[in-house]
Amino acid sequence: MTALIFDCDGVLADTERYGHLPAFNATFDEYGLPAHWDEAEYGLRLKIGGGKERMASLFGDPRFVEAAGIPDDAEARATLLATWHRSKTAWFGRLVADGEIPARPGIARIITTALDAGWTVAVASTSAPESVHAVLQHAVGAETAQRVSIFSGDIVPAKKPDPAIYLLTVDRLGLDPADTLAVEDSRNGLLAATRAGLACLVTVSGYTRDEAFDEAVLVVSEIGDPGRAPIEVLANRGPARPGDYLMLDDLRACVGVGTPPAGPSEPAQGGAG
Numbered sequence: 009m010t011a012l013i014f015d016c017d018g019v020l021a022d023t024e025r026y027g028h029l030p031a032f033n034a035t036f037d038e039y040g041l042p043a044h045w046d047e048a049e050y051g052l053r054l055k056i057g058g059g060k061e062r063m064a065s066l067f068g069d070p071r072f073v074e075a076a077g078i079p080d081d082a083e084a085r086a087t088l089l090a091t092w093h094r095s096k097t098a099w100f101g102r103l104v105a106d107g108e109i110p111a112r113p114g115i116a117r118i119i120t121t122a123l124d125a126g127w128t129v130a131v132a133s134t135s136a137p138e139s140v141h142a143v144l145q146h147a148v149g150a151e152t153a154q155r156v157s158i159f160s161g162d163i164v165p166a167k168k169p170d171p172a173i174y175l176l177t178v179d180r181l182g183l184d185p186a187d188t189l190a191v192e193d194s195r196n197g198l199l200a201a202t203r204a205g206l207a208c209l210v211t212v213s214g215y216t217r218d219e220a221f222d223e224a225v226l227v228v229s230e231i232g233d234p235g236r237a238p239i240e241v242l243a244n245r246g247p248a249r250p251g252d253y254l255m256l257d258d259l260r261a262c263v264g265v266g267t268p269p270a271g272p273s274e275p276a277q278g279g280a281g
Contacts, residue, residue, distance in 0.1 A: 009126075009127075009128055009183070009184070009187060010126075010127045010128070010187050010188075010189075010260065010263055011127060011128035011129070011130065011181065011183045011187060011188040011189070012119075012122050012127055012128070012129050012130070012188075012189055012190075012191065012259065013129075013130045013131070013132050013174065013177055013178075013188060013189070013190045013191070013201075013206070014115075014119075014129070014130070014131050014132070014190075014191045015131070015132065015133055015190070015191065015192045015193060015194075015197045016131055016133035016135055016139075016140045016143055016144070016160070017133065017135055017143075017193075018112075018193035018194065018213040018215070018216065019112065019115075019191055019192060019193045019197075019211060019213075020111065020112060020115055020131070020143050020144060020147045020148075021109050021110060021111045021112055021115075021143050021146065021147050022109065022110055022112060022213065022214070023100075023109055023139075023143060024050070024054065024213065024214075024215055025047065025214060025215070026103070026108055026109045026110065027100050027103050027104065027108070027109040027139075027143075028050075028059070028096075028100060029045060029047065029050045030099070030103065030108075031096050031097075031099035031100040031103060032045060032050070032059075032062070032063070032096055033045060034096075034099040035092055035095045035096040035099055038095055038099075039092060039095070041066075041072075041076050041092075042071075042072060042075040042076055043066055043072060051215055053065065054194075054215055057134075057167035057168055057169075057196060058134060058167045059093055059096060059097075059135070059136070060089045060090070060093045061167070063089055063092055063093065063096075064085075064089055067085065093136070097136045097138055097139055100136075100139050100142075101138055101139065101142050104139075104142040104143060104146050105142070107146070109143065109146065111146060111147035111148075112147075112211065112230060112231065113230045113231060113232055113233045113236055113253075114230060114231025114232045114233045114253060114254060115147050115148065115231060116147060116148045116149065116152070117231075117233060118231050118254065118256065118259070119148050119152060119156065120148065120152055121255075121256050122256060122259070123152065123155050123156075125256060128157070128181060128183065129155070129156045129157070130156060130157040130158070130159065130177055130181060131144055131156060131157070131158045131159070131160065132159050132160075132173045132174055132176075132177040132190075133159075133160045133173070134160065134161065134162070134164065134167050134168065134173055135160055135161070136160070136161055137158070137160045137161040139160075140158055140160040140161075141153070141158060141160075144156060144158065157177075157180075157181060159173060159176055159177045159180065163176065164176055167196075168194075168196040168197050168199070168200035169195075169196040169197075169199035169200045169203065170200060170203075171199075171200045171201070171203035171204035172200075173200065174190065174200055174201055174203075174204035174206060175204050178204065178206075185204065185205040185206050186205075186263075186264050187263060187264065188206050188207075188263070189206065189207050189208070189209055189225075189259055189262050189263045190204075190206045190207070190208045190209070191208070191209050191210075191211065192208055192209075192210055192211075192224075193210060193211055193212060193213045193216050194213075194215075194216045194219065195216070195219040195220060195221065198210055198221055198223055198224055199223070202223045207225045207246075207262055207263060207264060207265050208223065208224050208225060209224065209225060209226045209227075209228070209259065209262050210224040210226070210227045210228070211228055211229070211230050211231055212227065212228070212229060212242065221242075221243060224243065224245070225244075225245050225246040225248075225262040225265045226241070226243070226244050226245070226246055226248055226250075226258070226262050227241070227242040227243040227244075228240065228241055228242060228250065228254065229242065231253065231254045232252060232253025232254055233253055234252075234253065236252075236253065238251075238252040238253070239252065239253055239254065245265070246261055246262050246265040247261045247265070248261035248262055249261075
């Protein structure tokens with residue numbers, strides 16, 4: 009049984025730039041916090057895996073702690089983070105509902121084609137479950153989204169590049185890693201997938217294009233769609249021979265292709281918000 013496991017943020021939709029970043033800033037404004045991230049600053053924060061963890065990085069700035077009146081108590085800080093992150097998730101959901109976050113090219117086509125061909129399709133992300141469900145439904149439509157298994161949120165103890173979310177997905181769905189392909193957009197995601205024993209296809213995003221993807225079977229600019237400019241093939245270490253856009257046969261050619269050992273443990277990008 010062939011399977012596809014998609015990351016959410018940056019893979020299903022361009023969520024970082026158009027969703028998570030404005031949602032973080034809206035939350036900071038909502039709570040009167042002395043913080044605002046521009047695109048360059050957010051690119052640096054993306055090196056931290058997880059939305060709550062990204063917000064917690066603000067505590068490392070004594071000026072922020074003093075100006076925002078942040079308590080020293082760890083439990084009180086955890087409560088603050090949980091409150092802020094709930095609000096941030098709500099802001100993100102509004103942006104998705106308002107159609108502000110574009111689905112990435114080819115996602116709806118390739119997921120529908122894979123499902124119709126009898127493949128198992130899943131999404132594995134440590135983003136908030138509400139966010140993942142909203143993004144998937146917007147990207148592929150409500151009917152197709154119901155056919156996709158979702159594993160998301162704090163159901164594993166560690167964020168990517170830890171392989172926990174992929175190991176859980178493979179276990180719960182009874183998948184054979186040799187017949188499973190992960191689709192990621194960041195080095196952290198790539199490392200998580202390959203450390204779980206999965207071949208990985210990378211569709212780079214604006215924030216991740218310059219990262220190292222040495223362990224990926226295939227690296228492309230996007231999955232692509234008919235009528236769009238041809239995709240860029242940035243690296244190809246398998247038998248796939250893509251045309252102007254990826255077809256299911258291209259993904260099938262990536263399945264089971266051995267990958268080089270995972271690289272250095274230092275991640276280049278974090279998981280989603």
